[in-house]
Amino acid sequence: MNALSEIKSHFSAALAKLVDDPTQALGMIRPAGDPKFGDYQANCAMPLGKQLGKPPRDIAAxxxxxxxxxxxxxxxxxxGPGFINLTLSDAWLNNHLAAAIKDDxxxxxxxxxxRKYVVDYSSPNVAKPMHVGHIRSTVIGDAIAKVLRFAGHEVITDNHLGDWGTQFGMIIYGYKHFLDSSAFKTEPVKELGRLYKFVRQIMDYHSTKKQLPTTQAELVAAQQKVEQLKALPETGDKKAAKKQKKELNNAISAAKKLTGKIEDAQATLQATETSPSLAKIAAQHAEIGNAALLETAALHAGxxxxxxxxxxxxxxxxxxxxKIYSRLNIVFDKELGESFYHDQLANVVKDLEAKGFTRESDGAICVFLDNHDAPxxxxxRDGAFLYATTDLATIKYRMENFDTDASLYVVDHRQSExxxxxxxxxxxxxYNETELTHVSFGTVMGKDGKPFKTRSGDTVGLEGLLDEAETRAATIAKENNPDISDDLLAQAAKIVGLGGLKYADLSHARTSDYVFDYDKMLSVRGNSATYLQYGYARVQGIIRKTEADIAAIRQSPVAFEFEQPIERQLAVKLLQFSEAIDEMLVDYRPNILCNYLFETAQLFAKFFDQCSVKDASSDSLRTSRLQLCDLTARTLKTGLSLLGIEVLDKM
RNA sequence: GCCCCCGUAGCUCAGCUGGAUAGAGCAACUGACUUCUAAUCAGUAGGUCGCAGGUUCGAAUCCUGCCGGGGGUGCCA
Structure with missing residues (x-):
């Protein structure tokens, strides 16, 4: 039991005498915002004072x-007005620190x-090269699954692969028409990736060409609207004038967007038209979009x-x-892709129909919902099923076979609707007894504030990304440690590079977009994986230098001594590990755990600066400090491992 | 048109269910390595929390309106 829950349980009975439901008041007990207010604070006296019509300070008393x-x-x-500030006793700290140090x-x-969780994450489309967007889902999902397990829940991780969708129709079409068989023989997946991109390009060319006149007409209309609105006489009425102005602004931004769209379209067309061979192929395959769909349909029909x-x-x-998952050290319990559910889809629709939830509309079978315009x-209409159908089949399957309490979908925020x-x-x-949660996350942006792309406009491949991270980490490691052995360098590159990459994803609030930046990601300072790993490595250095028998100390710890304030601060922080885990799981937010680990590492760095272990003034103080070091290192190592990040003994 | 998200220091971002003086990191400036790892630490400077109202003992946080940006929106996933 951590300090927070222990304090809450103490307050619970007293609060129950004042209000029917103490939940809300208990929620107002939290770690103190400032060390001068103690370790924890209860802020419930103020609202209770209001509620009970008594002065808050009296309630607090x-x-x-x-x-x-x-x-x-x-x-x-x-x-102040009725804050209750609580300071933990050294005896309590000592008991719990001793228990922690003995405990794995x-x-x-x-x-x-x-509870029993399914965590559904990563879910790439196979045959389409994985890109930077997939890494967020993969890394966040993996961390959530690991933390849930550590917290004592049962977890099934499931990679819901896109292995049955239209991209296969495209690749099959490409294989039948554009295959480079020698390339396919030597590097088949690379060739399939090329075919996918090639077919995609021709398809985009035709759909863009078809769409362009409409967009141009829309632009003309939008521009006319702008002119019209500009020409409108000024009305004396303030409100009407304001409305006019707003409409004008809207029209201008709409026209601007259309202009951008047309520019993009023209670039797409040009990319194909400037190459005579491409243009020829495009002309020969005018019906490619439809044809690819037909290939998909044929596949589905057997x-x-x-x-x-x-x-x-x-x-x-x-x-x-x-290969990517191995490099990232990610393992799934299940990989039930879309194709796995293929033969269950007809029954899903039948069942929905039988229960009277569906309605036919424009030839399609729809479920209409309150609060949503679109069904x-x-x-x-053509009889094919959609990803919505697959997702429903998946829910049914998971309930029937796993009997889950919760399913978490770690997917891009754009799919929230x-x-x-x-x-x-x-x-x-x-299926209303089970928790279904969309654990959404924001887009990975480039430094220009647009979705992260290469200079040529392609999405950035994951493999190159991992390589780059490792290379950069190796360079930094070499700079800091010129005599490093090749083995150690390779190991450091992997652990620091990939750790940095993962940590960058995890330490940002998952709901916000974030800017992808190698320099920041592998920063040797600040809130980075490296900083935490360095803290761990420093502890190992201390243990080596002091030749301490850590195993013996863990078995029978001595009393902790807090000679400097920082020692006590660090100790309190170390005992809050479980609070960080609890808090992270409330909304499945890995950045809470990252913050906690960063703060712990920061306190340790200060401790390191202020408190010598080797030259401590007494044996007992030295051992006390060693214990803090050991607990810090193990907390960092465990916390990082929950985030899928490893540590090094030497850096 | 409708729905969702965002706007916090020059930059990148935290800020939990409303709490005490809004925080980190980067960049800038000043210091600290004969010392258990300086991949570090100490310090200075930097803010109208987009704007305006409201709710209340108290608002970056909740509500309404406005401004600005992004995303989604019936047969792709």
Whole structure:
């Protein structure tokens, strides 16, 4: 039990005497914002004063008198309008530190209400090269799964691969028409990737060409509207004038957007038209979009040729993706891709129909929902199913086979509307006992503030990204440590480079977009993986230099001594590890854990500066400090491992 | 048109369920290596938390309106 929950349990009974439901008041007990206010503070007296019509300071005094905190706190003070400031006693700290140091789990107890989770993350489209966008889902999902497990929950990780979608139709079409067979023989996946991009380009060319006149007409209309609005006489009415101005601004920005769209379209067209060979192919394959869809449809219908190609391609693609996962050290319990659910989709629609949830509209079978203008389409006019259908089948399958308490979908925030609808339909369908959560995350941007792309406009491949991270880390490691051995350098490059990459993703609030920046990511300072890893390595250095017998110390720790304030601060922080984990899991936010680890490492760096272990003034103080060091290192190592990041003994 | 997200220091970002003087890191400037790892630490400077109202003991946080940016929006995933 951590300090926070222990304090809360002490307050609980006293608060229950004042209000029917103390939950809200208990929520107002939290770590102190400033060390001068002690370690924890209870802020509930002010609102309770209002509610009960008594002065808040009186309420605070009553609470303090009623709650027995002697076993926990050395000091309890009422401050300001009625803040209750709590300072943990050294005896309490000592007990818990000693327990933590003896414990493999560092005193973090497993939850007493374990749940069964499916964490659905990564989910790349196979055969399409993975790019930087996939790494966020992969890294965040993996961290959440690991933390849930550490907290005592049962977790099934599932990589819901896109292995049955239209991209296969495109690749099959490409294979049939544009295959470079020698390239396919030597590097099959690379060739498939090329075919995908090639078909995509021709498809984009035709759809853009078809769309362009419409867009141009829209632009003309938009420009006319701008002129019209500009020409409108000024009205005397303030409100009307304001409305006019707003309409004008809207029209101007609409026209601007259309102009941008047209420029993009023209660039797309030019890319194909300037190459005579490409232009020729484009002309020969005017119906490519439709044809690719037909290849997909044929695959789904069990066409022998296409199915054989799919069966040939899929293992190769999966192996290729697996290379990335191996490098990132990510393992899934299940990899039930879209194709796995293929034969269950018709039944999903049938069942929804039977229950009367569906309605036909324009030939498609739809589920209409309150709060949404557009329905969720579960079967297309041409009879094909959609990802919505697959997602519903997946929910059903997981409930029936895993009996989950919760499913987390670690997916891009752009799909939030899809998930809103999906969860609403699932709820109607009867899956309303299970938690369904879209753990959304923002877009990875380039330094220009636009989605991260290469200079040529392609998305950035993941493999090159990992290489770059390692190379840069190696350079930095070499700079700091010119005599480093090759083995150690390679190891450091991997652990620091990939750790930095993961940490950059995890330490940003997942809901916000973030700017991808190698320099910052591998920064040797600041809130970075390197800083935390360095803290760990420094502890190992101390242990080496002092030749301490850590195993013996762990077995029978001595009393902790807090000679300097920083030692106590660090100790309190170390005991808050489990609070950080609890807090992270409230909204599945890895950055909470990152922050905690960063703060811990910061306190350690100060401790390192101020408190010599080797030259401590007494044996007992030296051992006390060694214990703090050991606990710090283990907290950092464990915390980082929950984030999928490793540490080094020497840096 | 409708829906969602965002706007905090020059830059990149934190800020939990409303709490005490809004925080980090980078960049800038000043210091600290005969010392357990300087991949570090100490310090200075930098703010109208987009704007305006409201709710209240208290608002970056909640509500309304406005301004600015992004995303999504019936048969792609």
């Amino acid at each position: 009553d609470l303090v008198a009623d709650v027995s905190l002697d076993s926990l706190c050395s000091n309890v003070e009422i401050a 789990r560092l005193g973090v107890t497993a939850t007493d209400s374990p 066409d022998e040729t296409n199915l054989a190609l799919w069966k040939q391609f899929l293992p190769m693609c999966r192996d290729d993706i697996q 969720m389409i579960v079967q297309k 899809h998930f809103n609808k999906l969860f609403d339909v699932a709820d109607k369908w009867g």
